[in-house]
Amino acid sequence: MTNLAGKTVLLTGASRGLGVYLAHALAREQTTVVCVSRFKSGLDTTCAQIKALGGKGISIPFDITNMTELSILTTQINKIAGPVDILINNAGIELYRNFVDYSLEEMQLVVSTNLLAAMEITRLLLPSMLERRSGHIVNIASVAGKKGVAYNSIYSASKAGLIMWTDAIRQELADTDVNVSAICPGYVNKVGMTFNTHVPLPLLAGISTPKKVANAVIKSLKQNQTEVIVNQSPITEHLTKIMFAIGQICPEFLDTIYRLIGVVKLNKMRTENLTSIEMLPTYMKKQLKNTSLT
Ligand SMILES: NC(=O)c1ccc[n+]([C@@H]2O[C@H](COP(=O)([O-])OP(=O)(O)OC[C@H]3O[C@@H](n4cnc5c(N)ncnc54)[C@H](OP(=O)(O)O)[C@@H]3O)[C@@H](O)[C@H]2O)c1
Numbered sequence: 001m002t003n004l005a006g007k008t009v010l011l012t013g014a015s016r017g018l019g020v021y022l023a024h025a026l027a028r029e030q031t032t033v034v035c036v037s038r039f040k041s042g043l044d045t046t047c048a049q050i051k052a053l054g055g056k057g058i059s060i061p062f063d064i065t066n067m068t069e070l071s072i073l074t075t076q077i078n079k080i081a082g083p084v085d086i087l088i089n090n091a092g093i094e095l096y097r098n099f100v101d102y103s104l105e106e107m108q109l110v111v112s113t114n115l116l117a118a119m120e121i122t123r124l125l126l127p128s129m130l131e132r133r134s135g136h137i138v139n140i141a142s143v144a145g146k147k148g149v150a151y152n153s154i155y156s157a158s159k160a161g162l163i164m165w166t167d168a169i170r171q172e173l174a175d176t177d178v179n180v181s182a183i184c185p186g187y188v189n190k191v192g193m194t195f196n197t198h199v200p201l202p203l204l205a206g207i208s209t210p211k212k213v214a215n216a217v218i219k220s221l222k223q224n225q226t227e228v229i230v231n232q233s234p235i236t237e238h239l240t241k242i243m244f245a246i247g248q249i250c251p252e253f254l255d256t257i258y259r260l261i262g263v264v265k266l267n268k269m270r271t272e273n274l275t276s277i278e279m280l281p282t283y284m285k286k287q288l289k290n291t292s293l294t
Contacts (some may be wrong), residue, residue: 001086001136001179001221004029010077010084010125011035012064012117013091015042017192018140018185018210020049022090025214027055034058034081036073037091064091064117065109074124083128086221089118089162090140094155094193096270107154114158119165126178135178136221139166140213143186143229146244147254151267159184163227170226181220185213185230186240197270204261206236 001007009026013019014035026033027050035043035050040061047057058081062073077084092114095106122137129135144152145159166182173180187194187201191210194201201207208230216230231237247254258264 001134001224004031004086004218004221006030006032007085008032008081008083009034009086009088010121011088011090012121013037013140014046015039017196018188018213019090020046020191021210021214022088022217023050023057024053025218026050027053027057029218030054031086032056032058032081034060034077034084036060036062036064038063064121065112067112067116067120070117070120071124074121078128083132084125085129085134086136086138087122087125088138088140088217089121091117092140092142092155092158092193094152096151096197096267097154098151098271099153102154110154111158111161114155115161115165118162122169129178130176133177136224137166137169137178137180138217138220139163139180139182140217141166141182141184143184143231143240143244146184146229147247147258149267150258150264151271166227179224181225182227183213183216183220183230184228185216186232188213199266199269202262202266205263206232206240208232 004026009031011019011022011026011033014023014033015037019037023033023035023046033050033055035046035057037043038061040059043059043061047059050057060073060076064070093110095110118139139162141162142159144156145163149156163182163184166180170180185208187205187207188210189195189201189207213230216228219225220228229237229240231240243254243257
């Protein structure tokens with residue numbers, strides 16, 4: 001899809017965080033963005049911003065974990081905005097815990113929001129895309145789906161599932177005009193779930209901006225990219241890919257790297273809600289003297 005103008009996009013998780021940046025980028029492409037998330041106030045703000053940027057925004061508050069009613073949502077969208085050309089499964093949640101401390105309900109909530117809802121919305125919209133011989137599904141995954149993340153294991157599992165499901169349906173859809181992409185951001189600053197924990201980000205892992213993630217989504221639509229790692233720079237993106245390739249051969253090596261750059265310690269801090277500077281890796285203590293927490 002080289003030209004996105006006039007396309008109808010369903011964007012989940014549009015009320016805050018990365019979703020707002022995605023909505024802005026889609027508005028600049030003059031699309032109609034159907035914005036879905038649970039709370040109306042954030043959606044209305046996003047829609048006003050979309051309008052100001054030259055697009056059209058439609059706000060539909062809906063809890064996507066309400067699986068049995070997702071077909072009502074997609075029918076409603078079809079009536080209001082016409083058939084969906086682009087689906088961006090962006091809504092997501094994470095809960096930091098020791099694995100044994102998760103309740104069954106918490107595990108179900110994370111997997112339903114991050115994986116099952118994306119699958120079900122896609123299942124409902126795909127027949128129309130196939131019939132019209134045009135469509136693109138973008139799944140916002142994470143590098144947490146490429147390498148397990150301690151104390152965020154259910155999130156990691158849901159994102160790994162999202163990446164593998166994307167990989168599988170891409171092969172099923174290879175002979176059709178419907179494309180599918182997985183976007184895998186690393187740590188993102190300024191807004192979003194990681195930033196909101198108010199725990200420092202492990203700078204050696206490479207930090208990207210929400211704008212970079214939004215640009216990557218637009219590029220994936222225009223260039224039909226399959227799987228995209230978003231990191232600080234093209235060099236760190238390549239290094240991340242090489243690290244994951246090494247991790248396939250020797251997972252323990254990557255465990256050591258994650259421990260050394262502070263991923264495990266920082267997630268433990270998130271789990272225990274601790275913000276003691278003493279727990280930080282030494283390189284971060286030095287950096288913190290000169291910078292803010294992010
Ligand atoms: N931020 C990062 O560092 C980072 C890194 C890699 C990947 N990602 C991925 O990027 C995506 C966006 O994350 P974010 O950082 O922007 O998170 P965020 O700021 O917490 O925003 C999450 C969005 O999802 C919506 N949402 C959550 N549960 C929902 C539900 N049951 N039904 C409908 N909407 C729901 C929220 O809206 P309501 O609360 O209004 O429902 C909100 O709009 C996620 O898939 C995340 O896994 C983020």
